[in-house]
Amino acid sequence: MNEPFRRRRVQCASPTGLHRVAYFEWGDPRNERVVVCVHGLSRCARDFDALALGLAGDFRVAAVDLELRGAGNLLGAEQSGHIESVGFDLYLRLLEEAVSEAKGETALAPIRCEMNLGMDLAVPADYIEDQNQRLTLYREISLASGAGDVARIASDLSDRFGPAPPVVSRMLDAVRLRLKAERLSIRSVSRKDDRVHMTFDPEAPLDTAGLVRFLSSRKGVLLSPSGSLVLALERGEDTLALVGRVLDAAAPSEATA
Numbered sequence: 001m002n003e004p005f006r007r008r009r010v011q012c013a014s015p016t017g018l019h020r021v022a023y024f025e026w027g028d029p030r031n032e033r034v035v036v037c038v039h040g041l042s043r044c045a046r047d048f049d050a051l052a053l054g055l056a057g058d059f060r061v062a063a064v065d066l067e068l069r070g071a072g073n074l075l076g077a078e079q080s081g082h083i084e085s086v087g088f089d090l091y092l093r094l095l096e097e098a099v100s101e102a103k104g105e106t107a108l109a110p111i112r113c114e115m116n117l118g119m120d121l122a123v124p125a126d127y128i129e130d131q132n133q134r135l136t137l138y139r140e141i142s143l144a145s146g147a148g149d150v151a152r153i154a155s156d157l158s159d160r161f162g163p164a165p166p167v168v169s170r171m172l173d174a175v176r177l178r179l180k181a182e183r184l185s186i187r188s189v190s191r192k193d194d195r196v197h198m199t200f201d202p203e204a205p206l207d208t209a210g211l212v213r214f215l216s217s218r219k220g221v222l223l224s225p226s227g228s229l230v231l232a233l234e235r236g237e238d239t240l241a242l243v244g245r246v247l248d249a250a251a252p253s254e255a256t257a
Contacts, residue, residue: 005026124165184247
């Protein structure tokens, strides 16, 4: 029996940074009439089942699953004041998606890479003091679809706030890597302890020979036929640098730009 909802994930912004948000969706995804249900820390998205089913005939309904009982990564009571911001960002994303589909426009990247490298990449308050300006920046970053977008964001930051501190520069580097991973149909990149894990889509357009050459030069590599890659970080090796080298090795020549 088919379930009446769809499980989805998306990256959304709050004043504390970018967060992977899980949500359940009911109704026609092309419907421009969007309702987003947001709850407190002690609840979960499935608490909205009855309401969502009742609204699904007339609306596209998304129930956010952010917290301790759910599948998102916006955790902890210190985040509770920003739940509404994430819900509003999700609302805007769904509305934009519905409008694009109604216009017949091509959707953005078919593969959304979930990147979790265990780094604190929040923008320091002493660099951008205003919370709303930080939220706007996170949203621009989450919507970036190419290297040109990231370059524009970096230029705007420099013009408005001065030279970016190292943590902001690394955040932009991480965004560039995520975008490149998405072009290569890589579904996830994460760090667990001293290992980097990557999951490739079965149809990923990779330079297999180039990737194998790179991997053969390293120790502690596990590559499964299902498309899962695990690499051991060497002592003192930078995580972003390693991910970048893997992506460079795996990218066909036309995808390295």
